[in-house]
Every structure is written in structure tokens, then in C-alpha cells.
Amino acid sequence: MRQIGKTILRSDGFQNVASAIVERWLRFTWTSNAEVDESDDPVVLDGHWPAIFALWHGQQLLSPYAAPENISFKSLVSRSADAEINARVIERTGHGVIRGSGGRSARAAAKKGAVGATKAICDALKDGYSIVMVADISKGKPRQAGEGIVRIARLSSRPIVPIAIATSRYHVLQNSWDKTTINLPFGKRCLKIGQPIYVATREEEPAMRQKVTEELDRVTRDAYRAVEGAK
Structure with a gap:
């Protein structure tokens, strides 16, 4: 029975229906949360496009809706079968x-x-x-930037921009390794944008990993403080 259930969950039909439902829910959640005054405007990044936007695992569900309409984005998603719905949601x-x-x-x-x-x-x-990509490695140490994102920044000569999106109403999946946050509607939302981080040489990579970690932690704290203090 377990194998049958797995087959159904991974079927093309189920994935299409599920991704449509999830995308509509996330869009509704985004639009039903009022933006707080402390939220950052992506215009602050003028001169730094295109960029590599970094978030922590479990904090990225609303990221497609924060994107400026005049900028083209692609998101990095795991090749695992379990991530197929995520990929389809983003494509929608x-x-x-x-x-x-x-x-x-x-x-x-x-x-x-x-x-x-x-x-x-x-x-x-x-x-x-x-x-758009998560900075920490799946099933690795949560909230610690991995080597991949800084290597990509060096190879591409494009900046890493740490960002965080928080809503005042949310549910945390405590049993998940990354404490995945499910954003809920009818509250406040905030987008925080960190300073662009450029990686020029291979020797700089360890220090830049630490900088990405610290900046991501900062913008995440700031985003939650902004929505928790909102009236």
C-alpha cells in the first residue's frame, strides 16, 4: 500500500493538481498580507542586476511573489522527486x-x-x-551558507543578495530539519534585502560564506521583528 501511495503522489496528474492548489494558496497568502512600512524596495539593487538571491531553507515559499515584474528569475530546485511539486509551483x-x-x-x-x-x-x-536559491545545504547544517553559492558568485562575477520574507502569522514545522515556515494569510508581511556580496577570488570564499551567513541571519531577524511589531 505504501508503494501504491508513493506512485500516486508522484504521478503527473497528482503533481499538476497539487501544484495548482499550492500556488493559489501561496499567492492568496501573499496578497492577503499587508506590506509593512519597514519592507525594503528592490530598487535599492539598481546597478547590481542580475543577482543571486539567497534565502534560508524553509523560508523561501513566498519568494516568487516578491520578485519585481520587470526582472526575469530562475530558481534552483532539487532534482529529487519530492521537490517536483516545488518546481511546478514556481513555474506556475x-x-x-x-x-x-x-x-x-x-x-x-x-x-x-x-x-x-x-x-x-x-x-x-x-x-x-x-x-533564487537557498544558501544552506539540504540535510546539512541549517542556517550555514554552503560552498556552492559563493563558488557560483565567484564564477559568474555576480553578487549574492541575502533576502528574507516574513509574515506575522505563520506555522513552523518543528520536526523538519530546517524548521520550515508555513506562511499564513490575513496578517502583515515584510521583505528585507541585505547588502550585495561579491566574491572575487577562491581565497575569499570561506570569509564570504561567513558573511552570507551573518547577513542572512540579520535580514531574517529584521523581517520577523518588523512584522511582529506591526500594528
Whole structure:
């Protein structure tokens, strides 16, 4: 029975229906949350496009709706079957998808398509697309920027822009490794944008990983403080 259930959940028909429902729910959640005055305007990034937008795992569900209408985006999504609905949801928002992810070792990264994804991301940036990706590695240490994002920034010569999106009403999945946050409607929302981070050399990568981690932590704290204090 378990195998039958898995087959149904991963079927094309189920994935299409589920992604349509999820996308409508997320869009409704975005529009039903009023933006607070402390929310940042993407105009502050003029001169830094295209860019690599970094979020923490479990905090990225509303990111497609925060994108400026005049900027083209592609999002990095894992190649795993479990991430298929995520990919379809993003495509329904009008954004492109690149499949692949990093790993905690070179072998794991290769298995997950990291090399192909890195090339696809660099090509997309060269073509003028901005990229959305999570900074921490799936099932790795949460809230710690991985090597992949800073390597891509160096290879592409494009900046990493840490961002955070928070709503005043939300539910945290406490049993998930990344404490996934389910945003809820009828509250307040805030987008916080960090300082663009450029990576010039391989030697800079460890320091820039730490900088990305610290800046992502800061904007995430600021976003939640803004919505929690909103009237």
C-alpha cells in the first residue's frame, strides 16, 4: 500500500493538481498580507542586476511573489522527486526552474547534479536572469551558507543578495530539519534585502560564506521583528 501511495503522489496528474492548489494558496497568502512600512524596495539593487538571491531553507515559499515584474528569475530546485511539486509551483508563477543541488561531499554533490546546475546558473546569469536559491545545504547544517553559492558568485562575477520574507502569522514545522515556515494569510508581511556580496577570488570564499551567513541571519531577524511589531 505504501508503494501504491508513493506512485500516486508522484504521478503527473497528482503533481499538476497539487501544484495548482499550492500556488493559489501561496499567492492568496501573499496578497492577503499587508506590506509593512519597514519592507525594503528592490530598487535599492539598481546597478547590481542580475543577482543571486539567497534565502534560508524553509523560508523561501513566498519568494516568487516578491520578485519585481520587470526582472526575469530562475530558481534552483532539487532534482529529487519530492521537490517536483516545488518546481511546478514556481513555474506556475512564471519563473524558470533549474534542477540540481549541492551536497556535503563532492560525491554527494555530483549525484545531485551540482556541476550541471552550476553551469546552468552561470549561463542564466550571463543571459540576464537573476537566480533564487537557498544558501544552506539540504540535510546539512541549517542556517550555514554552503560552498556552492559563493563558488557560483565567484564564477559568474555576480553578487549574492541575502533576502528574507516574513509574515506575522505563520506555522513552523518543528520536526523538519530546517524548521520550515508555513506562511499564513490575513496578517502583515515584510521583505528585507541585505547588502550585495561579491566574491572575487577562491581565497575569499570561506570569509564570504561567513558573511552570507551573518547577513542572512540579520535580514531574517529584521523581517520577523518588523512584522511582529506591526500594528
